[in-house]
Amino acid sequence: MARKKWISVLITMLIVTLIAAGCASPTPAPQPAPQEETQAPQQESESEEPAVVQYWSNGWFPSSISGRKALVDKFNSEHEGQIQVEYVQGDWSQGDTYVQSGVAAGGGIACIAEWWAGGAVDWYRKGWTLDLSPYLTAERRALMEEAQWEARTSPDDGAIVMNGTVLEEPLLMLLYNPAHLEAAGISPATADAPWTWSELFENAKLLTLDASGKHLGEDGFDKDNVVQWGYVHRIDAEKVWQDGMLFAQGRMGKPIVREENGEWGWFLDESGAEIYETFLTPIQEGITPPEAIGLGGDTLEQMFVDGKASIILRPAFAFPILHDNFPDFQFSAMPAPFDKGDTVYYQAGGEGMVLTKNCEHPEEAAEFMFWVMEPENLSVYAYGNGMLPANKQALDVEPFKSDTNWDIIRSYLEVAEIFTTPFNPNYVEFRDTVLGPTLVEVASGTLTFEEANKVIEEQAKLILNR
Amino acid sequence: MSTMGTPISSFDQTRYKRQAKTLRFLSPRRMRGLIRLAVLYILASLFLLVSLVPVFWMIKTSFETPEFMRSEQIQFWPIKFTLENYRSVLTNPNAMIARSTLNSIIVATLSTLLNIFVTASAAYAMSRFEFRGKFLFGLFLLLFYMIPGTLLLIGMFVLLAKMHLINNLMGLVITYAAGGIPLSVWWLKGYFDAIPVEIEEQAMIDGCNRLGALFRVIVPLALPGVVAVGIFQFVGAWNEFMLALTIIQSDYLQLLPVRIINFMGFQRVDWGPTMAFSVIVAIPALILFTIVQRNMVTGLMSGFTK
């Protein structure tokens, strides 16, 4: 009977799916099994099964991903039969969601996740990650300078929350189009003779050309018909505070967001304010297009490659990105603007790997984390990522050794001094909801810097002291 | 053949008739009819174009080679037809297509079956009986839609966490099954209402008890409706994004919509493989929908107008 057939079809479907669910749901072999409680770290069992450790990476362009994957392969071949690391592709925008789902589920996520120093401290204090101190031998500790470890320490209990892979500072440099500079008769800055900000703006004016080839400041320059812009940098809410802060703190020598007399706030002194303001005014100078507000890095690079921008301000990881995406384009690097007489400071911090709470094999995961920090391994990681290795010794190893573009940063490191920033749990909120949007308004001219600074100071007191 | 000067010959008569016929053919009424048809076809084609261009573009791109992606070289038809995108996305370990498809199938099927078993009985009761709380229940079904998805998600997330069902396919199954109850009950009730009570009464007069009547009579009649609702729920679960994204983050357990977004990546998207992935994800829903679309129109509207 048709009815019986239908019902039996439905029941069969149900049974088949339940079976499939039963096979599939409890997740494959070792690692991502949801657990009821966190278990005490178990002794390495005598079975021949290698411990599988998942590693959630946030590499986001081809070189950075291939660099990490190469490292994973290398580790796996060296630790065959004991530890196997499994690469999982993650994303910066998903980090929080990913890790907190592991907390909510009691497991099911990778053992190792990559993040940044401030965020890692935040995660630790929320109880989402584990302290690395039990696995930090003196030998391993020597792989990175103390100031960097300090930036990865939780203020409450001194726990080490993250290892060190790459640094986020000092990283900015000016990428320029040699053909444009040559045509305008400008000789580029060198590591010994960097430009000042005013020199940069002056030269940029010579490089801002209209359709007829006249440059900004020349008689008859048509400002509505600009085909080549002298200088462009990112002025979107994500970067306008970060890059400006880099230069301002680089001059002040101490963090702008800090605690004074028991109260947190935004303390920008005059030297810092001056450079912050300069940093926000290239549009007014006419050397940057108004559309630059909101431009992301990839658009900037596209403009650069298309010949529409002569000089751009980019972090060093633009090197591998440009090589990946535009292998035929010729460019060079010169140091970021540097006013003579200043000491250059850079902030300790950067990125690294954290150990998530419900990891089943924390010791093996730690093994990988610190293996990565050794010079010959970290150089692969950092070079692919286009960022400074947290272990400075890696800079003296291939492939960094023979890449001349990195000489500029090397000379920075020789003269630069490091400072640490204290941790504030509300910093990210302050940064994303107040600092970024307000400074974008300054850059687009709807707010003056003084007004903005006042607003930022007020809100900082409110938000950071919660 | 005609000769000048003679009175109206037979040929002239045919010519007249032919002219008259043509004139009648091109009469104002006919012209209006033709113009009407032309206008309709043009407008309908415009809508069709608007509806289908993105879909067509997705399919086309999935068969294209990378050099034609860049703006200057965009073509309407792939000059170099290639299956490389499909091959790359099916074998790419990052894509984990097989695994994600299995996850999607499991979640969609189980939640649909669970949903139907629960709602079919409830809809039958709503349709055939009067009982206390019926009005309230019906009211709740309507009010349910005002609850924002995010509010439900937050409450559900914490609840599932307590039940240890985060990063677990069953957590999602339960969420989808429960979330689909209001729509299913409403819709199925409409279908049951359309089956006259007399048929059951007839069956009971013929000697069945209530339950027997249910099985022997109602089930076969309501089955098409149930299947339509089931397919709707299945497609809904297959396509759902927000809950799947939040509740399941483990890479082994991700469903297809989440997988495809993670695959897309951040910088310099690879549009060829991404579009191939999209086609693969869209196909089941498309097939199921075309099967059920006629049914859906009548059923949906009967539910609303009742």
Add this chain to the structure above:
Amino acid sequence: MLKSSTFYRVQKGMLPYTLMLPAVLALLAFSIYPFISGIWYSFTSIGWVDDAARFVGLDNYKLIFEGNVGAAQIFKESLWRSFYWTGAAIGGQFVLGLFAALILNEKFPGRTIFRIGILVSIAIPTVVLALIWNWMYDPFYGLINFYLQKIGILSGPKIWVGQTNSPLWPLIIVAIWRGFPFMSLMLLSGLQGIPDELYEAAKVDGANVIDRFIHITLPQLRTIIIIALMLHTLWWWNHFDIVMIVGSGSSGFGYGTATIPYLAWVEAFRWSHLSRGAAISVIAMLVVGGIIYWNARRELRSVSNQ
């Protein structure tokens, strides 16, 4: 009338409740409970799942309403954007949907093909759709920039979505594209319920197309239109997928085009403020609930007046 036996009466007494039980339990556990606890969480300080949930009264609400910087600024901007988003999307969907329904209602050969073609986009997962449109909006590889540059309107690649200062209307276009087929489906079934005699009578009285439309079609469609508009308002007010995926573009977080649902999700699951996400969702619910209630009351009053 039915033959009633005692067995039947007892059965009748318990049966509906037994039939309703699974559905009621499921709804209680997985809809009502999360809903209530979601509201509760909006009055606490809970940040993430294992966080302590201290009662803080109206603090979260104060935070998002007071002042014009920080979280309050983002919330208020999102609220306005939600109004803009819903209004514009529904408006566009209604206009296009009505147009399409009118065309599809006419009898002409091949109209089934057109109907299926226009409805096909309903079956495509929203995620896939969002990806396709992301690609069409892409500044360097996208269809839209390609054509605009070809026609000469644009001189270079323009960024439509994804940046912090991107406008909302490109997303609204995606929403209109997504929603109008379903709207036309509803309106079509309403149109098909209008008896032809009304039109014939009007034609006899000398009414032209526009008159017939205004005086016959629209009034007859009134109920359907109200229902369709209300449903779509609910759906699109709470919509998440397009705002998240297309709003983020291929390299961004999409906070510049955030509407309320997306903001609530980001607050709850990315910035780890479950309580704030809940508070935002509650506000969203009150707003849309208010709109629906006000409209429903007006409808009921006018119905009872007729």
